[in-house]
Amino acid sequence: MDHLFTVDGRTATPISRTGLAAESLLERQHLQEWVIAHPQVLGESVLVITAEYDRWADTDGVPARDRLDVLGLDATGRLVVVELKRGAADRDVHLQAITYAALVSRFDLDTLTQAHRDFLSRRGEVLDVDACRQRLLGHVDGEWSPELLQRPRQVIIAADFPKQVTHCVVWLSEMGLDIDLVQVGLWRVEGHLVAGFTKVYPTPEVEEFTLAPARVEGEAAAKKLQERSRSRNAVHVLVGAGLLPDGTRLLMTPRHGVTEALRTEIRSWVAEGTGRAAATWTNDTAKPLVWDADGGSYSPTGLANHIFTSVTGRTADGIQGTTWWDVDTAHVPADVDPEAWATLGGTDLTGLARQLSGARKDWTGLHALLGALPAGRWTTYGDLAGAIGSHAVPIGRHLGTCGQCPNPWRVLTVAGRVSPGFQWPDTSRTDTVADVLSAEGVLFDGETADPDQRLREDGLRRLLDG
Numbered sequence: 001m002d003h004l005f006t007v008d009g010r011t012a013t014p015i016s017r018t019g020l021a022a023e024s025l026l027e028r029q030h031l032q033e034w035v036i037a038h039p040q041v042l043g044e045s046v047l048v049i050t051a052e053y054d055r056w057a058d059t060d061g062v063p064a065r066d067r068l069d070v071l072g073l074d075a076t077g078r079l080v081v082v083e084l085k086r087g088a089a090d091r092d093v094h095l096q097a098i099t100y101a102a103l104v105s106r107f108d109l110d111t112l113t114q115a116h117r118d119f120l121s122r123r124g125e126v127l128d129v130d131a132c133r134q135r136l137l138g139h140v141d142g143e144w145s146p147e148l149l150q151r152p153r154q155v156i157i158a159a160d161f162p163k164q165v166t167h168c169v170v171w172l173s174e175m176g177l178d179i180d181l182v183q184v185g186l187w188r189v190e191g192h193l194v195a196g197f198t199k200v201y202p203t204p205e206v207e208e209f210t211l212a213p214a215r216v217e218g219e220a221a222a223k224k225l226q227e228r229s230r231s232r233n234a235v236h237v238l239v240g241a242g243l244l245p246d247g248t249r250l251l252m253t254p255r256h257g258v259t260e261a262l263r264t265e266i267r268s269w270v271a272e273g274t275g276r277a278a279a280t281w282t283n284d285t286a287k288p289l290v291w292d293a294d295g296g297s298y299s300p301t302g303l304a305n306h307i308f309t310s311v312t313g314r315t316a317d318g319i320q321g322t323t324w325w326d327v328d329t330a331h332v333p334a335d336v337d338p339e340a341w342a343t344l345g346g347t348d349l350t351g352l353a354r355q356l357s358g359a360r361k362d363w364t365g366l367h368a369l370l371g372a373l374p375a376g377r378w379t380t381y382g383d384l385a386g387a388i389g390s391h392a393v394p395i396g397r398h399l400g401t402c403g404q405c406p407n408p409w410r411v412l413t414v415a416g417r418v419s420p421g422f423q424w425p426d427t428s429r430t431d432t433v434a435d436v437l438s439a440e441g442v443l444f445d446g447e448t449a450d451p452d453q454r455l456r457e458d459g460l461r462r463l464l465d466g
Contacts, residue, residue, distance in 0.1 A: 004187055015187045015194075019159060020086040023186065023193060027086040028052070028069075031184065034195065035070055035082065035157065041182065041197040042082060042155050044236060045075035045286060047139045049112055050119035056103055068100045071115070075286060075299075077140040078178075079104050079112075079152040086184075089158035094168050094179065101152040101177075109144060112136060141286075141299040143315055153178040157197070159185070166201065173202060234322040234353035235300065239283045241356040242394040243344075245336065248281040249328035250289065255348065257319030258308065269311045279303065279325065289325070300325055300349060322349040335400050337419045340381050340392035356391055363398055363405075365464070366390075371406040372463045376441035379455045380414050387460035396421070409433045410440075416449040 005012040020031060032051060039046040053068040072080035081104060083097045090096075107115075113133045120127055127135070137144055154177070156165075161181055169179045181201040187194045238244055254266045270276040275292025282288050287297040298306065301321030308316040329345040332338050344352065365388045373379060381392035381399075396419060399408045403425040413419055418433045434444055443450040455463075 085158035
């Protein structure tokens with residue numbers, strides 16, 4: 001973050017940048033504790049296993065002096081090796097990270113369980129070995145994979161990175177190593193210190209279009225990681241966009257990772273038990289599916305793997321579970337427009353996430369667009385969604401609960417009718433939407449607004465541009 005300001009209306013005042021050393025903040029006592037308390041700076045869904053780990057030994061049993069700052073485990077089943085520098089990184093910091101990655105790549109579940117138990121004990125939390133083991137197993141999306149443990153991801157956090165480091169990290173990434181560079185900044189704002197963590201490499205575009213294809217080609221472990229990552233990314237997109245309300249019904253159709261013959265076996269197995277074909281969605285990025293068959297919470301891939309193993313007796317390998325689940329559009333949530341809900345039919349969770357990639361529950365643009373929507377015109381939930389890059393369902397849900405949206409009565413269904421779920425924010429109002437729109441100049445044929453007065457997506461975009 002190059003420039004940071006405090007803002008008061010039209011006035012923007014620069015904020016002075018400082019540093020950890022200048023503020024007498026230390027690497028271990030401060031920066032490391034921030035990372036442990038907020039592991040999201042390391043990526044999505046990282047569990048901190050240990051810190052200050054130094055229990056290595058060479059072949060003669062002589063302890064090594066190397067000390068790993070932080071070791072985490074992400075939900076795809078990969079270890080995350082973290083190297084911290086409170087100032088500018090050393091020219092060979094990436095070599096340190098690679099060394100630690102090589103050392104931990106030989107760890108197994110027992111080693112990690114003991115390390116996690118010792119870490120928690122030092123911090124005053126007492127868990128037995130079995131509880132620690134279950135915490136690690138439960139954090140992973142799918143089956144525990146020793147192959148993925150051998151491919152740790154590395155995260156280097158520093159105030160700045162010399163060109164020698166960035167050049168080497170780019171090349172190492174192209175050669176198949178996963179190394180993230182995260183810049184930590186510190187600012188003094190009105191007597192308070194504000195810390196910021198910014199991922200400077202790889203950017204999402206570099207990761208998706210340059211690095212990922214090279215990493216996955218021809219490698220079974222990387223293929224498994226790719227499928228798990230795709231499923232996890234789909235879940236995060238859906239939760240972030242607010243597409244599916246809690247309680248959404250999902251139906252299973254086995255697709256990715258199984259043959260047609262096996263799909264037939266799975267369908268037969270599903271028909272033999274109550275609730276095996278259905279699940280309920282919750283907006284939990286880790287385990288969003290509650291399976292009807294046992295009431296347990298699963299990730300989409302975790303549940304697909306569980307079903308695969310129940311049918312075949314074998315461990316699944318590389319299933320992308322979000323392709324197995326479709327929205328049951330016959331069950332319409334109470335706060336959703338039925339017409340908008342029907343558009344979700346025929347597309348699995350992966351497909352829905354692909355449509356929504358980049359959408360977030362930031363309604364600033366929506367509010368601005370609604371405020372610019374002129375009297376005598378109306379639009380639809382779908383038109384609004386297209387203009388701001390969302391979907392009609394979260395648009396409708398937001399309008400129904402916000403209470404601060406400008407001109408919500410000017411948004412109708414695609415048929416030009418008032419949504420059955422529309423309610424005035426002021427519950428004491430007795431006039432109807434049609435009354436208000438008619439007074440503003442919108443013509444009605446019965447309950448249907450004049451389609452010529454509809455402001456479509458391209459017109460809404462022009463409002464935003466203007």
